[in-house]
Amino acid sequence: MPVQMSDEDFDEAASxxxxxxxxxxxxxxxxxxxxxEDAYEPQPGEHPxxxxxxxxxxxxxxxxxxxxxxxxxxxxxxxxxxxxxxASREEVVQQVTITVIHEVAHFFGIDDETLHRLGWS
Numbered sequence: 001m002p003v004q005m006s007d008e009d010f011d012e013a014a015s016x017x018x019x020x021x022x023x024x025x026x027x028x029x030x031x032x033x034x035x036x037e038d039a040y041e042p043q044p045g046e047h048p049x050x051x052x053x054x055x056x057x058x059x060x061x062x063x064x065x066x067x068x069x070x071x072x073x074x075x076x077x078x079x080x081x082x083x084x085x086x087a088s089r090e091e092v093v094q095q096v097t098i099t100v101i102h103e104v105a106h107f108f109g110i111d112d113e114t115l116h117r118l119g120w121s
Contacts, residue, residue: 011036014096037077055074061109102120
């Protein structure tokens with residue numbers, strides 16, 4: 001049975017996860033916005049049953065040049081699938097933390113394979 005959590009409590013979990021990132025790294029999260037949405041909507045060409053817990057959209061630091069046109073990078077957390085996979089509020093907080101760190105790592109140019117190897121997938 002999915003865990004029930006208010007939007008405010010979920011947002012607080014996301015905020016605490018961001019606070020866990022060391023200041024030296026967090027200070028580099030310039031022009032990055034974090035959003036919470038209910039669920040990921042698969043894009044054209046994706047399998048219609050695609051489920052994501054989080055998504056990083058932007059240009060990783062390792063690939064940046066001097067793009068004056070670049071929009072803010074975006075990290076989105078998807079509340080419903082996280083709540084559905086967890087059996088307790090503590091698990092939700094833990095999964096939100098893992099998801100936030102995973103997506104922030106993409107901002108820094110770390111790929112999924114490396115994150116999986118490090119236990120952050």
